[in-house]
Amino acid sequence: MTTTVVAAAFGGPEVLSVVDEPLGDFGVGNVRVAVKAVGVNPADYKVYSGEFGRDVSQLPMHLGFEAAGVVVATGEEAEGPAGPIRAGDEVILYRVPSAYAGELIVPTASVVRKPAALSFEEASGLMVAGATATHALASTEVERGDTVLIHGASGGVGLMAVQLAVNAGARVIGTAAQPGHEYLRMLGAEPVLYGEGLLDRTRALAPEGVDAAIDTVGSDEAIDVPIALVADRNRIATIAAFGRGFALGLKVLGGAPGADPGTEIRAAARLDLTRLVEAGKLRVRVAATVPLVEAAAAHRQSAAGHTHGKIALIP
Numbered sequence: 001m002t003t004t005v006v007a008a009a010f011g012g013p014e015v016l017s018v019v020d021e022p023l024g025d026f027g028v029g030n031v032r033v034a035v036k037a038v039g040v041n042p043a044d045y046k047v048y049s050g051e052f053g054r055d056v057s058q059l060p061m062h063l064g065f066e067a068a069g070v071v072v073a074t075g076e077e078a079e080g081p082a083g084p085i086r087a088g089d090e091v092i093l094y095r096v097p098s099a100y101a102g103e104l105i106v107p108t109a110s111v112v113r114k115p116a117a118l119s120f121e122e123a124s125g126l127m128v129a130g131a132t133a134t135h136a137l138a139s140t141e142v143e144r145g146d147t148v149l150i151h152g153a154s155g156g157v158g159l160m161a162v163q164l165a166v167n168a169g170a171r172v173i174g175t176a177a178q179p180g181h182e183y184l185r186m187l188g189a190e191p192v193l194y195g196e197g198l199l200d201r202t203r204a205l206a207p208e209g210v211d212a213a214i215d216t217v218g219s220d221e222a223i224d225v226p227i228a229l230v231a232d233r234n235r236i237a238t239i240a241a242f243g244r245g246f247a248l249g250l251k252v253l254g255g256a257p258g259a260d261p262g263t264e265i266r267a268a269a270r271l272d273l274t275r276l277v278e279a280g281k282l283r284v285r286v287a288a289t290v291p292l293v294e295a296a297a298a299h300r301q302s303a304a305g306h307t308h309g310k311i312a313l314i315p
């Protein structure tokens with residue numbers, strides 16, 4: 001048996017409950033992992049909010065896509081994307097369904113070694129945000145010498161996109177509320193306040209123009225400003241404004257119908273992300289650690305929309 005969190009109905013965080021469930025069959029090609037931390041992502045509460053539909057056959061709904069933990073058992077010759085997997089290995093699991101649990105049985109294909117430099121809390125938040133940011137930068141072809149505008153730079157995906165773009169040699173302007181500015185400067189970005197006047201403030205920072213933009217917010221401003229500043233719409237990506245993104249011919253990324261899911265690039269990003277962490281070129285900012293049984297509180301915090309980094313749930 002393992003402790004897990006389920007949404008028994010569609011609604012707000014109040015529909016979440018903590019239950020004990022059988023762990024399931026071990027099966028061929030799987031490993032069993034004691035979960036030390038689970039990464040929280042906005043999609044975790046959006047799936048049961050009704051935002052993506054209300055198909056009652058999906059209830060009760062299990063939550064979460066990423067976690068970090070310790071392998072407790074493997075089959076014979078267990079092999080993951082980065083090589084053999086043994087009991088005792090500290091690992092990251094991505095992408096896995098139902099990650100909000102104390103123990104998981106997962107396919108070896110979703111198991112990568114946890115960089116020693118990361119705590120379990122940090123490791124649990126590396127992959128969804130990091131792989132999404134990798135996809136966004138690749139789709140907008142950001143490279144050395146570019147000036148890139150990142151909306152929502154203080155968020156989970158934003159902080160990853162900022163670091164990856166700086167690593168690529170781009171100049172990064174990131175929209176954020178004032179409390180996030182110092183951290184963004186430390187990462188090598190130039191923060192700019194979002195809200196009225198953003199277009200003028202960004203023009204003042206980059207009078208020569210902006211080459212590419214990534215929207216992780218979905219607000220009108222986060223689309224209108226790039227439309228005004230970036231000459232080539234193929235170099236504007238959104239992970240949050242699906243309707244306007246499609247209507248304006250932008251790169252729309254993610255799981256929405258018609259969007260580019262980037263399945264291969266996101267899976268391939270896992271090893272690149274761990275290598276960057278090991279090289280000291282990528283960090284995960286943990287905004288909060290919350291007991292798994294208080295997942296509802298974590299979702300309320302995330303849904304407020306101003307988390308700076310990642311929330312980790314601790315089983």
Ligand SMILES: NC(=O)c1ccc[n+]([C@@H]2O[C@H](COP(=O)([O-])OP(=O)(O)OC[C@H]3O[C@@H](n4cnc5c(N)ncnc54)[C@H](OP(=O)(O)O)[C@@H]3O)[C@@H](O)[C@H]2O)c1
Nearest residue numbers: 042132152154155156157176177194239253254305306307
């Ligand atoms: N399509 C995909 O593949 C995909 C993948 C991952 C996530 N997403 C989506 O992308 C969005 C961001 O995800 P996340 O994990 O980065 O969320 P997050 O960690 O909760 O971060 C959201 C950030 O947005 C900032 N923010 C809020 N209002 C803003 C505004 N008007 N302008 C600029 N920044 C603003 C907040 O910082 P301040 O304190 O500065 O306001 C906060 O740090 C979510 O909607 C999520 O569902 C999509």
